[in-house]
Amino acid sequence: MITTSESLSIAQARRIALGAQGFDRSRPDVVADRRHARRVFSSVQVIQIDSVNVLARAHEMPLWARLGDHRRGVLDAMVAKQEIFEYWAHEASYLPVTDWPLFAWKMEIARTGHGWRQIAALRERDPGFVEGVLDAVTDRGAVTASEWSRGNRRSGPWWDWSDAKYALEYLFWTGQVTARRRNNFEREYVLPEVAIPAPILALAPVPEAEARRILLERSARALGVATARDLMDYYRLKLTASRSALQELIDDGVVREVQVEGWKDRAYLHRDARLPRRITAASLLSPFDPVVWERSRAERLFDFRYRIEIYTPAAKRVYGYYVLPFLLGDRIVGRVDLKADRAAGVLRVPGAFTEGHAAPTEVAPALAAELHALAAWLGLSNVIVERRGDLARPLRAAL
Numbered sequence: 001m002i003t004t005s006e007s008l009s010i011a012q013a014r015r016i017a018l019g020a021q022g023f024d025r026s027r028p029d030v031v032a033d034r035r036h037a038r039r040v041f042s043s044v045q046v047i048q049i050d051s052v053n054v055l056a057r058a059h060e061m062p063l064w065a066r067l068g069d070h071r072r073g074v075l076d077a078m079v080a081k082q083e084i085f086e087y088w089a090h091e092a093s094y095l096p097v098t099d100w101p102l103f104a105w106k107m108e109i110a111r112t113g114h115g116w117r118q119i120a121a122l123r124e125r126d127p128g129f130v131e132g133v134l135d136a137v138t139d140r141g142a143v144t145a146s147e148w149s150r151g152n153r154r155s156g157p158w159w160d161w162s163d164a165k166y167a168l169e170y171l172f173w174t175g176q177v178t179a180r181r182r183n184n185f186e187r188e189y190v191l192p193e194v195a196i197p198a199p200i201l202a203l204a205p206v207p208e209a210e211a212r213r214i215l216l217e218r219s220a221r222a223l224g225v226a227t228a229r230d231l232m233d234y235y236r237l238k239l240t241a242s243r244s245a246l247q248e249l250i251d252d253g254v255v256r257e258v259q260v261e262g263w264k265d266r267a268y269l270h271r272d273a274r275l276p277r278r279i280t281a282a283s284l285l286s287p288f289d290p291v292v293w294e295r296s297r298a299e300r301l302f303d304f305r306y307r308i309e310i311y312t313p314a315a316k317r318v319y320g321y322y323v324l325p326f327l328l329g330d331r332i333v334g335r336v337d338l339k340a341d342r343a344a345g346v347l348r349v350p351g352a353f354t355e356g357h358a359a360p361t362e363v364a365p366a367l368a369a370e371l372h373a374l375a376a377w378l379g380l381s382n383v384i385v386e387r388r389g390d391l392a393r394p395l396r397a398a399l
Contacts, residue, residue: 007259008269013225014301014330015276016269020224021291022066023283023327024276032063032070034078040066041084041096045222046235047075048288049092051185052310054322055338056378059094061286065327069377079180082197086179089235090293100196102214104205107175118166126163133167137177142188143168212237213245220255220270222290226297227265233294263300279330282366284338284374292325292332302332304355320351320388328366333358334391336367340378347375351388352395360394367391368398 008016018024022043028036040063041047050058063070071077075094078084084094087103110116122129137143145165168189171177178195179187192201206214219234220226228246232239246268249255255268285292287308292298298306306325309317320337327333337351349371354360371383385396 006257008225008261008267010261010301011330012275013260013263013267015279016224016273017226017301018224018279018281018291018327018330019274019276020222020270023279023281023291024274025066026280027066027068032067032074034071034074034081034083036067036070037063037074037078038083043222044290045095045218046089046290047094048090048290048293049086049094049181050288052287052322053185055324055340057185058286058288061284061324062289064374064377065281065283065285065289065291068373072377076181079195082195085195086181087175088173090233090290091236097196097200100192100200101203101206102211104175105208105211107173108205110170110173110175116166116170119170122163122166129163130167130170133164134171134176137168137171137189138191141194142180142190144182144186144188146186209245212242213248216242216245217249217254217270220249220268221272223270224273225258225260225267225269227263227267229265230294230297231268233297234290260300281327281329282370283327284324284336284370285327285332286324287322291327298325298332303357304332306335319353323351326363326367326370328358328363331355331357333363334367336371336391337388340380342380345380346382346384347371347378347380349383349385349392349395352385352391353389354391360391363391364394364398367395371395371399 020043022040044062047059047062052058055061056064059075060072063074075084082097085097085100086092086094088106089095119130145168168177172179172189175192177189178192179189180195182188215235215237216231219231222234223230228239231246232242250257253271255270258267258269260267292306295306298304304325309319309323310321319335322339323335323337325332325335332355334352334354336349339348339350341348354363375381375383383399385392385399
């Protein structure tokens with residue numbers, strides 16, 4: 001427990017935040033496996049899923065950042081072993097299966113709410129369609145949206161793709177089905193009992209008020225120190241609906257209010273947060289890593305302004321297509337545009353840049369070591385650095 005005064009320096013806040021995310025521990029000196037991945041989940045609680053595969057699947061990168069070399073497909077193995085499941089938490093996310101009852105209130109809101117106009121129209125146009133889709137999942141065991149015919153219902157056993165997709169997504173949101181990922185990343189919809197252990201499914205749903213409190217406490221634990229906005233963003237909770245849950249955490253001493261140097265908004269420190277003496281990380285972070293996924297928090301903690309430029313026209317990009325921050329110690333010291341060129345067997349670095357407070361000659365050796373290790377993990381034989389950015393030349397020399 002931190003016994004400092006009710007104010008924190010920004011350096012203390014950074015170390016607390018990184019310690020909460022598991023960066024106060026060294027990477028394993030062996031190839032990491034499911035045991036180590038469980039340890040990551042105990043820190044981060046939730047891993048965002050994304051289809052981006054320029055480097056590796058985006059949800060693999062938080063494991064890389066904390067574990068380094070680990071078995072590819074470990075998250076798929078954890079899904080298959082009924083250890084984690086997919087649901088809408090911080091966007092589409094992997095969560096421990098023990099969290100299933102915590103999202104029953106969201107599933108009920110999805111079932112009874114008014115946000116599914118397409119489903120209402122579909123039921124009016126074709127009564128029984130949604131139930132028929134659920135029956136098909138039950139009969140087949142696993143269904144993907146692409147397996148549905150683009151014809152009409154009378155053309156065969158499968159129906160119009162767009163209608164089926166809406167129905168499957170509705171069933172997913174409402175918890176009547178859950179999902180796994182195939183090798184091409186497509187969702188495969190299955191019944192909950194296929195993916196969630198029976199004892200978990202048998203548990204009573206957690207009421208909404210209690211679930212909000214538990215999820216906010218998880219957010220506070222995973223972030224260490226955070227503003228209310230940070231806490232709500234972690235599981236995408238609404239502030240107005242969750243304000244009383246936050247007040248309960250304060251009243252019960254689970255979190256306490258602190259002032260962080262340079263932050264305009266008050267912050268909340270989890271009672272179990274640690275203040276590491278130092279952070280020795282040297283890690284590339286995915287754009288979807290919890291350390292940086294809330295961009296305003298990344299700017300407050302690290303003085304690091306970050307925007308992903310995948311959807312920006314090439315001529316208007318500042319840093320590149322798929323740019324990863326580089327964490328060295330407790331600071332983000334640079335960013336690199338990366339691409340796994342699998343056909344050529346190389347890891348390409350179209351651009352490399354240091355932050356204003358960092359010296360390229362100090363950043364380059366650590367980043368070179370990280371890129372060599374990352375290339376090996378991806379099965380690539382070489383790292384090729386192009387000329388864009390102030391870090392490119394010293395990085396080539398270090399490599």
